Amino acid sequence: MNWYEKLNKYFPVEEMKSREHMEMLLKEKGDVYYKDEGPHHVLMYAEFDSFIFIDYVYVSAKSRGQGLGHKLMEKLKQKKKPIILEVEPVDYEETDTEKRLRFYQREGFIHAESIGYNRRSLATNKDNPMEILFWTPEDEDEETIYKKMKKMYEDIHTYKDEQLYGRSYQPVEEVLSYDDKRKAENIYAALKEEENELYKK
Secondary structure, three states: OOHHHHHHHHOOHHHOOOHHHHHHHHHHOOOOEEEEEEOOEEEEEEEOOOOEEEEEEEEOHHHOOOOHHHHHHHHHHOOOOOEEEEEOOOOOOOHHHHHHHHHHHHOOOEEOOOEEEEEEOOOOOOEEEEEEEEEOOOOOOHHHHHHHHHHHHHHHHOOOHHHHHOOOOOOHHHHEEEOOOOOOOOHHHHHHHHHHHHHHO
16 A cells, blocks of 8 residues: 555545645645655654644554654654644544544643634535644643644645635634633543543443
């Protein structure tokens, strides 16, 4: 399988960019958008002056538990910039979502509880709510992360969307919101509750 097939098989359709979109980003935004690929991993990320956004990270099932994911994160952390990514809410029927979340928790990523993110998928035409996680070397606050996410959304996610998909994604104001009183449950707290339930059984 090539790099795109690996990502396409691993990520849900509503989260996937088209191959054309990603190849166009690599070609036309090659100073910002990068692919780090090896026999057992694919990492797609955008590096801006003041932050990094992880678009996709795939580690093959064969090599999981061998520290490859940790090495990829360490490589990005060495750039000394905030790192931002999107995760789907935990679905306990789909164990990969839980594993991914536990991985990012171990890597020191914080849940941005003040940031709301809900994007309609052009593939399914359904709303796709996600949560934002971030790692920061210098204690950036969530409002700063929110501003960086807005830039990423406009520069990466919606890049030439009408040309590529025949229609546009929603404007950033409809997709991202910041509210420091947002009533979002900490995504890691949900993991803890699940653990407590398992201990009771």
